Amino acid sequence: MNINLLIKLSNNCYWEPKTQAVIYDNHPVPLTSNMTTLLTLLIEHYDRPISSIDIFFHIWDDYDKEFNPKHIRSLISNLRKRLPCLIINNYYGGHYVLKKFRDNIPDITDYVLEILDQAKNGLTISDPNQPDNPVIFVNEAFTDLFGYTSEEVIGRNCRFLQGEDRDQTGLDEVREALSKQRDVTVTLRNYTKSGELIFNELTISPIFDKKNNKIKYFLGVQKNVTAVQKLIQQIKRMI
Numbered sequence: 001m002n003i004n005l006l007i008k009l010s011n012n013c014y015w016e017p018k019t020q021a022v023i024y025d026n027h028p029v030p031l032t033s034n035m036t037t038l039l040t041l042l043i044e045h046y047d048r049p050i051s052s053i054d055i056f057f058h059i060w061d062d063y064d065k066e067f068n069p070k071h072i073r074s075l076i077s078n079l080r081k082r083l084p085c086l087i088i089n090n091y092y093g094g095h096y097v098l099k100k101f102r103d104n105i106p107d108i109t110d111y112v113l114e115i116l117d118q119a120k121n122g123l124t125i126s127d128p129n130q131p132d133n134p135v136i137f138v139n140e141a142f143t144d145l146f147g148y149t150s151e152e153v154i155g156r157n158c159r160f161l162q163g164e165d166r167d168q169t170g171l172d173e174v175r176e177a178l179s180k181q182r183d184v185t186v187t188l189r190n191y192t193k194s195g196e197l198i199f200n201e202l203t204i205s206p207i208f209d210k211k212n213n214k215i216k217y218f219l220g221v222q223k224n225v226t227a228v229q230k231l232i233q234q235i236k237r238m239i
């Protein structure tokens, strides 16, 4: 079994996107086709609530069938019974959300992560206490901007966004700020998964542990300033 092809849903529970199989405690868990469709939909919408109506018509895909919330309630309850390891919350009486499993940032609450996830700018959290300061959280605006999924980013140092374009003056400022544990704002040339150039106004701030004043995380804010940068370059060419 190739572990790279699995998404961790919770402790000892994995999802294989290609075959749509769930492995729980090292054993495959049989799901009905409706349960599989439901789980796929919930995973695609990690941390975001989906209404019963959307789930209903996604599963039955038949607008002649009359919407009945009971079908969804019982399907959710069967899925919970089959996979008690999942955290599926019920919001506003009729919206369901699958909570993303995060064992790497235990001291940041789900509530804070939800706020970060809804921010307009890209946000990343890295762990400088791990080798090479890997990313441990990215929000949706980040994955939308760069076209990578969170699974493709988490565990890597953010420098991969620079591709081969490593000769950038802003990077010296970043290196110095990180080593001195200070805030920094620079504009970097970054590249999306499909290779498109993006001017990224990046702000990095150290976050210290209040108990011992030691560095705990770095928070990165990624703002797409490509349009402004292109305009500046055009004006420079004109004069």
Ligand SMILES: Cc1cc2nc3c(=O)[nH]c(=O)nc-3n(C[C@H](O)[C@H](O)[C@H](O)COP(=O)(O)O)c2cc1C
Pocket (backbone or CB within 6 Å): 124, 125, 126, 133, 157, 158, 159, 161, 162, 171, 174, 175, 178, 188, 189, 190, 200, 202, 204, 218, 219, 220, 221, 222
């Ligand atoms: C929280 C955080 C977010 C970062 N985000 C980006 C980013 O969006 N784009 C980028 O090119 N570099 C980003 N970096 C900077 C790189 O990770 C790295 O520090 C930089 O390339 C300089 O170090 P290096 O010489 O080891 O590559 C980020 C760093 C941190 C700590």
